[in-house]
Amino acid sequence: MKTPDLIDTLVDCATPVRPLRPPLVRAALWLLFAALVLAIIGVAHGVRPDLAERLRQPVFVVAMFSALATGILAAIAAFKVSLPDTSRSWLLLPIPTVVLWISTIGYGCLTDWVSVGPDGVRIGEAARCFASLLLTSVPLSIVMLVMVRHAALLRPTAVCMTGGLAIAAITSFALSLFHDLDATIMILVWNLGSAALIAGLAGVFGRSLLAWIASRLMPTALS
Amino acid sequence: MTGRHNRPPSLTVVPAPAADDDHREGGGLDWSKLMARAQDGDRRAYRALLEDLAPYLRSIATRCFKEPSDVEDAVQDVLIAIHVVRHTYDRSRPFGPWLLAIANRRMIDRIRRDTRRKAQEIALSTEHETFPDSVANLVAADFDAAALGVAIERLPPEQRQAIEMLKLNEMSLKEAAAASGRSITALKVATHRAVKSLRRMLGQQDR
Numbered sequence: 001m002k003t004p005d006l007i008d009t010l011v012d013c014a015t016p017v018r019p020l021r022p023p024l025v026r027a028a029l030w031l032l033f034a035a036l037v038l039a040i041i042g043v044a045h046g047v048r049p050d051l052a053e054r055l056r057q058p059v060f061v062v063a064m065f066s067a068l069a070t071g072i073l074a075a076i077a078a079f080k081v082s083l084p085d086t087s088r089s090w091l092l093l094p095i096p097t098v099v100l101w102i103s104t105i106g107y108g109c110l111t112d113w114v115s116v117g118p119d120g121v122r123i124g125e126a127a128r129c130f131a132s133l134l135l136t137s138v139p140l141s142i143v144m145l146v147m148v149r150h151a152a153l154l155r156p157t158a159v160c161m162t163g164g165l166a167i168a169a170i171t172s173f174a175l176s177l178f179h180d181l182d183a184t185i186m187i188l189v190w191n192l193g194s195a196a197l198i199a200g201l202a203g204v205f206g207r208s209l210l211a212w213i214a215s216r217l218m219p220t221a222l223s
Numbered sequence: 224m225t226g227r228h229n230r231p232p233s234l235t236v237v238p239a240p241a242a243d244d245d246h247r248e249g250g251g252l253d254w255s256k257l258m259a260r261a262q263d264g265d266r267r268a269y270r271a272l273l274e275d276l277a278p279y280l281r282s283i284a285t286r287c288f289k290e291p292s293d294v295e296d297a298v299q300d301v302l303i304a305i306h307v308v309r310h311t312y313d314r315s316r317p318f319g320p321w322l323l324a325i326a327n328r329r330m331i332d333r334i335r336r337d338t339r340r341k342a343q344e345i346a347l348s349t350e351h352e353t354f355p356d357s358v359a360n361l362v363a364a365d366f367d368a369a370a371l372g373v374a375i376e377r378l379p380p381e382q383r384q385a386i387e388m389l390k391l392n393e394m395s396l397k398e399a400a401a402a403s404g405r406s407i408t409a410l411k412v413a414t415h416r417a418v419k420s421l422r423r424m425l426g427q428q429d430r
Contacts, residue, residue: 001299002295003277003295003298003299003302004274006299006302006303007270007273007274007277007302010269010273010302010303010306011266011269011270011273012266013306014261014264014266014269014306015264016262016263016264017262017309017310018262018310019262019310019311019312019313019314020310020311020313022313082311083311083313084308084311084321084324084325084328085316085320085321085324150307150308150310150311153304153307153308153325153328153329154304154308154324154325154328155328
C-alpha cells in the first residue's frame with residue numbers, strides 16, 4: 001500500500017473522537033471504581049473483627065496505608081505514562097511508598113516470627129482470602145486495561161507494570177482490611193506473593209492482553 | 224569580478240502569507256490546530272495534517288532505516304499509530320513532542336522487531352542456492368528409462384525376475400524368495416549378475 005492510499009483510508013475512517021480527560025482525573029475515576037469494589041466486598045464480607053485493635057499498631061497502620069498510597073501513586077503513574085508525551089520519570093512516583101510498604105512487611109515478619117503457631121493458618125480463611133483477592137484484582141485489572149488500551153502502541157510494558165503494581169497494592173490493602181491473617185508466611189504469601197503475582201502477570205500477559213483489548217476497542221475501523 | 228552592474232537588482236516586497244487558521248506565523252501548517260479540528264471530525268484538516276506529516280516522518284525514518292521500502296513502512300506505521308491514538312492528544316499541549324514520542328516509539332519497536340527477526344534468519348549461502356537449483360538436479364532426468372527397460376527385457380528370465388522383484392518392486396529378499404520359490408542365495412546371485420549384465424549392456428550402448 002502506498003502512503004497516499006493509506007492517508008486516504010485513514011481520512012475515510014476519521015470519525016470524531018473525544019480527547020482523553022487529564023490523567024489525574026482518569027486515575028481518580030479508576031480509584032473511585034476501586035473504592036466502590038472495596039465497599040461492596042466490605043458490605044458482603046465485613047471488615048476483619050480485630051481491625052480497631054490492629055489500627056492501634058503503628059506497623060500495621062504504616063503497612064496498610066503505604067499499600068494504599070502505593071496503589072494511588074502507581075495508578076497516577078500508569079495513567080500519566082500511558083500518554084505518549086509524558087516523561088518516563090513518572091514511573092518513579094510510587095517507588096518510595098513501595099519501599100516503605102515492603103519494608104513494613106519485612107518488619108512484621110521479624111516481629112511476628114515467634115507467634116507462628118501450628119493453628120496460625122486456617123484453610124478456610126485462606127480460601128476466603130483468595131476469593132477476596134480475585135474479587136478485587138480481576139475487575140480492577142479489566143477496567144485498568146480498558147482505560148489504558150491506547151498505550152498498547154506506545155509504552156505497553158511500563159504501563160502494565162505500574163498498572164499491575166497499583167492493582168496489587170490496592171488488593172493487598174483490601175486483604176489487610178478484610179482478613180485477619182496474622183501468620184507471617186500468610187502475610188508474605190498474600191501481600192508480597194499476590195503483589196508479585198499480579199505485577200508479574202501484568203508484565204508477562206499485560207502486553208498481549210492490552211494489544212488484544214486495544215484491537216477490540218480502539219476507535220478505528222482499521223483492521 | 225567580471226563586470227559592473229549599472230542598475231542595482233530591483234527588490235520587490237512580497238507580502239507574507241496571510242496567517243489563516245491553519246497556518247503558523249512562519250507560513251507552515253499549524254499541526255496543533257489541524258489535529259484539534261481532526262479530533263472534531265474535520266476530514267479536510269485531517270488530510271492536510273497527515274499529508275504534511277508524511278514528509279517530516281520520512282525524514283526521521285531515513286535516519287533509522289536504509290531501505291526505501293523500510294522507510295515507507297515505518298512512515299505508514301507511525302501514521303496508523305497517530306490515527307489510532309489521536310484521542311490522546313491534549314489540545315492545550317504542544318503537538319511536536321506528542322508526535323515525536325509516537326514516532327520514536329514506533330520506530331524503536333520496528334527496529335527491535337527487525338533485529339529479532341534477523342537474529343533468527345540465516346542468509347542463504349551458495350550451497351543453499353545450488354542444491355535447489357534446477358541445473359543441479361538434472362542427473363536423474365538424463366537417465367534413459369526406456370533404454371533400461373529394453374535392457375531388462377533382454378536379460379535371461381531368472382535375472383529379469385530377480386531385478387523386477389528386488390529393484391523395481393522393492394520387495395525384500397525374504398518376500399522375493401517366498402514369491403518366486405527360489406532361495407535367497409540364488410536371488411542374490413541372479414541380481415548381482417543382472418546388474419553386471421545391465422551395466423555392460425548400457426555401457427555398450429553409450430559407446
